[in-house]
Amino acid sequence: MWRARIFDFILFFSALAIAVHSRSLEVHTNLFLKALFLFWVFSTLYHHLRVVKKTGSTNVDYGISYSLSFGIFAGPLGLFIFETIYRFTIFFNRKRTKTADPEEFWDTFYNIGSFSLAYSAAYYLYNLLLPFFEPLPLGFWILLFLLVVVSSFLIDTFLICIFRILGDVNSVRDALDFYKSRSLTDMGKTALTNGLLLLFIHDAEWGTLVALFLLNYLVSLSFYSKSQSIQDKYERDKFEQMAYTDFLTGINNRAYMDLKIAELSQTEEYIGVVVADIDKFKSINDNYNHSIGDQVIRHFTKTLKNYLNANDSLFRSGGEEFTLFLRNRSYSQCVDLVERILRGVENSTVEVEFASEIVSISYTSSFGLYFYKISDQVPLEKGYIYADHLLLESKQDGRNRITAVNGCVDAGKTVLVNN
Template sequence: MLQIRIFVSLLFLASVSIALYSGSINVNTTLYLKTLGIYWLFATLYSHLGVIVKKGNTNIDYGISYSLSVGLFAGPLGLFIYESLYRFTVYFIRRVTNTADPDELLHTFYNIGSFVLNGSIAYYLYLNLYPVFNSIPFGFWLLIILLMCVIALLSDMYLIVLFSFMGDIKNVQDAIEFVKSRSWVDLGKSAFSNGLLFILLIEQRWEMLVALFILNYLVSRSFVSKSQIIQSKLERDKFEQMAYTDFMTGVHNRAFMDKKMKELGTSGEYLGIIVADIDKFKQYNDSYNHAIGDKIIQHFANNLKSHLKEDDFLFRTGGEEFTIFLRNKSFEECSELVEKMRYSVMCSPVSAEFKSQYISITYTASFGLYYYKTSEYLPIEKAYVNADHLLLNSKEDGKNCVSVRNGITDLPLSVRYSE
């Protein structure tokens, strides 16, 4: 932490030195105060619209900065006064509203130092390069883009040093990845915003200047609102996924099956309901341990899932019991598929570690398939019970087999044993 404080202090002192070295503000006092008031008002208003990116234990605020246009117009001293006023205003607002970071004051001095130093470097580059760029088409805008790229690279360099002190950047590759993470679209937006603002300041087009600030605010506000809506939807989807997911296997749980049963119950589609259960599961927990038992259940779930298509559903409905909804398939297709599942389970042993040794465990499963057309005349809950009864028949008939029934033609029970 001491290294970080020293580095921030050096940045701030460098900005103070270059501001004092510049001598004076480049424009008259009245014009500067008018500029300062407008910039301070809108920059403070925009302070909550930045894009916050988490890097290690630190939040990086990628908001639009208007420092370049102030620096080019008023010089380093004018930029230092603006940045100090703006940054300390934001600091006190965050302290009053209890939104400040623990090191908010340190961040404030870092922001003043880095933005003033970068803006001052850009100011002197502009003075020396403008005669060259002014002689080529679109030279002014090319120069502004160049200056913004220089500022961005300098800012990234400062942050790389800080994150190196924190241990979040450990090597050159990490530093390269950090630089690549910057949004060049946002960089272009900042370049053209500052370029337009600088032109309007020179021409003293105050109505246009305020209009541009308002336009920037409305666009940024709209972007933030849409981002918040998207983020809220993603969070809702995540919570819903958590509520409907069995965490051990990653497949859907019983609650999600109840939801799908309500959706599909009267859809009029053909549905193959399979209830599957691992044979003699208790003996694996007793002979090994519950960790091995969990491994077998996970293996079983993945095996079943590998046979399903996108519109099929797999649910964990009990300890070692799973239910499958097969959709848009004929009775013959469902019968063949459930037999493939049984055979695949029998031929796919589980690899696990037990007492510091890797073991291979072969297990089997029994299945019950009930095929019917969903309708209000036969509730889907009843069809599920029928599939569960077929599973019991498979268990009673020797396990490691499949019992199927076509509820449409009411075909008699069919049982297939393993070879």
């Protein structure tokens, strides 16, 4: 961390040296103070709309910066004054609201130095290249866009140096990926905004300048609100997914099964309710360990999923117990499917590492299948209970078998044994 702090101060004092070397402001003091106040107010106001992205251990703020136009207008000294006032305003505001990072104070010197250096370079390039671009059609705007690209490259380079010191960037590819994260659309927006600000401030059109700041703020606020809504929805969906997903297998859990039962209970469709589990699963845990047992459960899950289609549902309803809802099938089709699953499980093995050796584990499974038409008299919850009882019969009758009942006709039980 101390090397990062040294780099921060190298940037800061380099920017300070350039500011002092420039000796004076590029504009009259009264004009500078008016512009400084406006840029400070709206930059501070706009700051909470910036997008923050976590890169390794560092937070990176993205958003439109007004420093390019102010730097070209006021020169390196004026730019350094603006960046110092603005960055420390943000720091003290974050301290006040208790949102400051632990290293926020030292990072403030980095922000002052990096932005002052980047936009001071843009200032010198602007004065050097303007005579060449001015005669060209849209030459001013092409030059502004070029300056945004150059200053963005410099700022990204400073960040990459920090990331390299902190260990967040470890290869050339990482650095190139960071450079590529810049959006040409965002750079074009920055060039347009700063170009208009520069034109208005040179002509001292204060009303138009304020109107542009307000327009930019309102547009940014709108985009920020939409972005927050999308982020909030994503987080809600992610939380819901976590709440309804089994952490071991990645399929839906019992809580989601209860929701699905409530949903399907409103229908009157024919459905095959299957409850299945792994035979003698406790002996697998006892003979090996629970980690091996988890691998067997995941293998069983994958096997079950391979036989299902998009209309079917699979849930982990207990430790090694799973529930399947088979839809849009006849009774005989449900029986045939479960029989194929039964055989598929018995004929497969799980390759695991145990005691520094690769071990093949074979296992079997048992199933209870209840097929019927959902109704008010027999809701899906009751159909699940019937299927669970049929699974128990399969276990009691010797395991590795299916016990099935067609609840739509009085046909008794069907017992299929995998011999």
